[in-house]
Amino acid sequence: MEQLSSSRCVRVCQNRTCKKQGAALILKAFQSLPVLNVTVTPSGCLGQCGNGPMVLVLPDRVWYSGVLPQEVPLLVEQHLLGGQKVKQMLYYRFHPQG
Secondary structure (H helix, E strand, O other): OOOOOOOEEEEEEOOHHHHHOOHHHHHHHHHOOOOOOEEEEEEOOOOOOOOOOOEEEEOOOEEEOOOOHHHHHHHHHHHHHOOOOOHHHEOOOOOOOO
């Protein structure tokens, strides 16, 4: 079976505002659904305060905002495993078309 050539990193903001909005639960949800070649890491402020919890997928440079714990399985299945952005969760500032 062919592996994806590059590994991905999912950064979940754990700074003040995101933390108040439940970012620790988002991080836990990602960590409970491990994906081959995907590293999940807590991150410092991603500079988008008030729109969180923020999730940034690298190297794809795809931003998700206002992520809820129950949405994480969809994000894992559709984006990390399926390679398709989850349009309804995209952060409008960086993905205006959704």
